[in-house]
Amino acid sequence: MKAGISRVFGFFVRSRLKAEWIAIFLSAFLLAIGTLSKAGIGGSAGTLGSSVLGYLSVRLLFLSLGPPFRKVAEAARLWWSEGANHSLDTRIVRPPGSRLRVAMAAIFGKATSSRLFDQVIGDSQDDWLEAQCNNQIWLSRWIRVRLVIEIGMSIFALAWEKIVKNAFAVSKGGK
Amino acid sequence: MQLLGLAGADDQISIPSPTETLVLRLLISKPMYGQELVNASEGALKRGTVYVTLMRMEEKGFLRSTSEPRPRSEGGLPRRRYEILGEGQRALAAAEMMLANLGRA
Numbered sequence: 001m002k003a004g005i006s007r008v009f010g011f012f013v014r015s016r017l018k019a020e021w022i023a024i025f026l027s028a029f030l031l032a033i034g035t036l037s038k039a040g041i042g043g044s045a046g047t048l049g050s051s052v053l054g055y056l057s058v059r060l061l062f063l064s065l066g067p068p069f070r071k072v073a074e075a076a077r078l079w080w081s082e083g084a085n086h087s088l089d090t091r092i093v094r095p096p097g098s099r100l101r102v103a104m105a106a107i108f109g110k111a112t113s114s115r116l117f118d119q120v121i122g123d124s125q126d127d128w129l130e131a132q133c134n135n136q137i138w139l140s141r142w143i144r145v146r147l148v149i150e151i152g153m154s155i156f157a158l159a160w161e162k163i164v165k166n167a168f169a170v171s172k173g174g175k
Numbered sequence: 176m177q178l179l180g181l182a183g184a185d186d187q188i189s190i191p192s193p194t195e196t197l198v199l200r201l202l203i204s205k206p207m208y209g210q211e212l213v214n215a216s217e218g219a220l221k222r223g224t225v226y227v228t229l230m231r232m233e234e235k236g237f238l239r240s241t242s243e244p245r246p247r248s249e250g251g252l253p254r255r256r257y258e259i260l261g262e263g264q265r266a267l268a269a270a271e272m273m274l275a276n277l278g279r280a
Contacts, residue, residue: 112230115229115240116226116227116230119254119255120222120223120226122251122254123222124222126210149223151223152223154223157224158227161231
């Protein structure tokens with residue numbers, strides 16, 4: 001409960017960048033909806049205007065909510081940590097692939113996941129940790145991207161192997 | 176991938192693919208982790224596909240893998256150490272014999 005409150009309010013405090021993204025996505029969404037609805041030239045200008053307004057309103061919302069939310073979040077964190085001084089700027093960083101791992105286990109099963117995806121993710125996490133320790137921020141970001149590519153390659157290779165195996169079995173059965 | 180009948184119907188040796196042969200060659204000296212195999216292959220094996228190959232080779236009976244949990248101080252996911260089996264050694268010998276014959280021809 002305490003952790004939940006701290007997390008919710010902390011999200012608004014730490015999320016200036018997230019607010020930027022939310023505003024951009026919202027305005028892009030409004031623009032896309034307006035364009036797809038075939039509104040014509042006048043309508044398009046209106047859509048563009050409304051998307052800019054959407055962007056500004058989301059930014060304003062986050063900027064105005066930031067300071068009061070910071071106080072609540074700090075109080076909640078202090079309450080949660082029982083007096084220990086944890087700064088709101090300290091972020092808990094999740095190693096790459098932790099959510100992907102759960103998804104892969106759900107899709108492909110635990111046996112395949114532990115033999116295949118867990119190994120790829122584990123190796124990437126080692127590289128990522130090393131990059132983090134050496135303060136190589138861009139390398140650690142690239143490792144996150146590379147992990148997704150590697151998982152994609154693994155899925156493709158696994159699917160290809162199944163296709164070949166099944167084709168071989170069918171051709172053998174056909175004879 | 177293919178089955179080569181060497182002596183009789185019951186005594187068949189599975190001929191490994193070039194990638195499998197490379198993995199077997201690397202594993203003949205000592206058991207290794209997947210990442211070690213990728214590093215030792217000098218770019219011939221990719222991390223995205225090596226584990227699929229290793230899984231297939233395990234199904235064929237060329238290899239055996241054991242899951243090794245990391246020490247508490249290190250943390251992280253458990254790694255698998257791959258070890259060549261007798262079937263794998265026979266397959267490697269057959270592949271090398273075949274390659275030698277092709278070179279001679």
